[in-house]
Amino acid sequence: MEIDRSYRFIGHRGVTFDVIEFTVRADNCCWLNTLHIPTAGRHQYRVVGKVKELYERMQAGQLPCVMVVAVSLPLTREQGDALNSQRWTVATLVSAGGAAVTGTFAPALVVGATKMGTFAFVSNRLPTFHAGDVLVSAEAKVQGGIGPQRSSTSLLLKAGVKHVVR
Known part of the structure; x- marks a missing residue:
């Protein structure tokens, strides 16, 4: 090698x-x-x-x-915090995209539930960073x-x- x-x-x-x-x-x-x-x-x-x-x-x-x-x-604490804020941005964008797709076929209550469920699903699978x-x-x-x-x-x-x- x-x-x-x-x-x-x-x-x-x-x-x-x-x-x-x-x-x-x-x-x-x-x-x-x-x-x-x-x-x-x-x-x-x-x-x-x-x-x-x-x-x-x-x-x-x-x-x-x-x-x-x-x-x-x-990682420093500042770097961990910056990566964690990026994590929330990704989860928000993915959940908004899922809600937009659902919104063309379903009522507002279903869209809201889809957005919250997708956000929880995505954010639980992305890592949390610490110092x-x-x-x-x-x-x-x-x-x-x-x-x-x-x-x-x-x-x-x-x-x-x-x-x-x-």
Whole structure:
């Protein structure tokens, strides 16, 4: 496995990510277990597990798989609040869209119930961010075979939550 490059990236809301790009070949995929990401800290095994899971999903075979792993520095309270306000905006827009579709076929009472139900459904499935949380993103890309393939996954490492390996 060869580390192609690593760098620091400052994204939206000032969230800072440490990014590592590397290429995994079929003969050295077992080296994924030795991948070290300093900003992952005590969650190292969870991040490496997600990366291995993504590599296996790609079914690269003998083709090289280019992987990019981004791990944020712990969120500040301001960044968590900004991401949470974005969460409410998304939930509001989705529920308004669902109500608009329902509004063409149903009375106002049904439209209101649909809007509230959709809002609750969407907001319960979007994560809530807190100070100290760490965001992880992994992307994989394989060229060749049946054509270019891409896949990605993400992980939210909650601050103060201890995970037990079973």
